[in-house]
Amino acid sequence: xxxxxxxxxxxxxxxxxxxxxxxxxSANESVPAVGNMNVNARGDIVGPGGSIATPKEAIISxxxxxxxxxxxxxxxxxxxxxxxxxEPKKTVKSMTPIAKAKPVAEKKxxxxxxxxxxxxxxxxxxxxxxxSKGIDAALDGID
Numbered sequence: 001x002x003x004x005x006x007x008x009x010x011x012x013x014x015x016x017x018x019x020x021x022x023x024x025x026s027a028n029e030s031v032p033a034v035g036n037m038n039v040n041a042r043g044d045i046v047g048p049g050g051s052i053a054t055p056k057e058a059i060i061s062x063x064x065x066x067x068x069x070x071x072x073x074x075x076x077x078x079x080x081x082x083x084x085x086x087e088p089k090k091t092v093k094s095m096t097p098i099a100k101a102k103p104v105a106e107k108k109x110x111x112x113x114x115x116x117x118x119x120x121x122x123x124x125x126x127x128x129x130x131x132s133k134g135i136d137a138a139l140d141g142i143d
Contacts, residue, residue: 011019029042038046047053 008020009022011021013019031041032046033039033041040046043056044052045054
């Protein structure tokens, strides 16, 4: 059995042109990326003048040297220092007694009498004949 060559990923654009993305990526690896991270398209940290300050391999190896989330087997004692003792400040002032106030007589308030007002709507005229229904009731308000 003969191993096949890996198939190139070709993409068709909206205008019908064929584009090889892998070839485009490899041709532009050293071009600085757009943004404020100071990296090139490959991931290297770029220094002043476009020179590579830290290669991508060094960044990745530094990241994986001490992975996050690793727990130590030996517990560490938390060093607890007692807070310095301070005397509380006295904020209570001496008070002088006040003479008792005279009780106020309660006033009874009677509620105002309710008045009923009748509202007549312009859209629904009031009719004297309550027995009219249908079209007759609708035509009663029209002159």
